[in-house]
Amino acid sequence: MPSPTTVAAFAGASLLLILFPGPAMLFLVARGVAGGRRVGVMSALGVESATATFVVATALGLTAVLATSAIALSVVRYVGAGYLIWLGIGVLRTRGATTTVAAPVVTARPSDWTSWRQGYLVGIANPKVALFFLAFFPQFLDPARGSMTGQILVLGAVFVVIGLVFDASYGALAGTISTRLSARRGKKSTKGKIAIGLTYIGLGGFTAATGSRTL
Template sequence: MIALLPDPAGLLGFLGAGLILNLTPGADVMFALASGARGGPRAGIAAALGVSLGCLFHVALTAGGVAALLAASPAAFDAIRYAGAAYLLWLAVRSWRAGLATAEARAGGGLAAIGRGALTNILNPKVALFILAFLPQFADPARGPVWAQLLLLGGLFALTAFFVTALYGAAGGALRTRLARRARLLNRIAAGVFAGLAARLALA
């Protein structure tokens, strides 16, 4: 398995690039932050785990060549994109209508947050295209099967993404803990974030 990885310099470059990309606030980071603000630190970390699982789904698609087919089919790309936007908009409506102490918030939203994070990431075809463009740059047929290299590199990328996104999600949860008496305001802030992500996905 180690033989499938780039040389130390190449691996360091891959991990460094992945870390920089993950540290840059994007849709996944904003989703984890909003989830944490809505349901607490556990929900934010759980959302990050879901996002990473969704990332692994796109890695598998890339390794299997499906992502390339998606990139070549504008109709399929748009269908998935609009489905993702609709799902985020639905989350926005739920957050806006949430009361001061919903059962989901009290429970921390663990499994539900994982599912939301995974589904949000899976329904974002831009993630598939990013993975398709990023991972192959660090693969080399001389080291062995390219599909195996992509899976291994993608796993490393998803792992680093989880830790970074989880920190953001926990930070969002800390915000909720400090402002617990303003839960309604935080729910509406989360709703605004989800709605913004939906618009960004649908209109971009």
């Protein structure tokens, strides 16, 4: 198992990386604005569940296999980009709908399962997270401390917990702000829906063009 000093150093490095604005932050803010606090938080759970999946895959050595296949990386990346664009188009298609103060954010709020699934799909469709772990984890591993798999799982758990705290905060805060603004207006602004839809489409295009990791 990693030493307390190693865990602390890893947590500090992870915190700096997670605080750096990235596609995941924008996605979760858009989800919070579109669906409210609960949707934002459940989407964050989905994103971090995908991160946990990559942690386990890293511990099992599966991400090393993925890293050797440029075709596999491209396929997963483009699927993720397409999914984000599809979400954006879906929002734009409903831009004419209005809501009441009792349901200030969306006409029909998605279920917890739907919110989690969308977050998970966005997270798992970005293989750059796996490549990041392959480059980041070895710096904190020590063969003298025992099983490398165990060390990866412990450090990965630290990373996921930190990520979940901040991701859920982004989604919840965006949802809170959106709810209060919507309550004042009495209905959702069409311009707001257009902005959200374009955010999804923009993230999809960014992912397809650069393959940047989602953190």
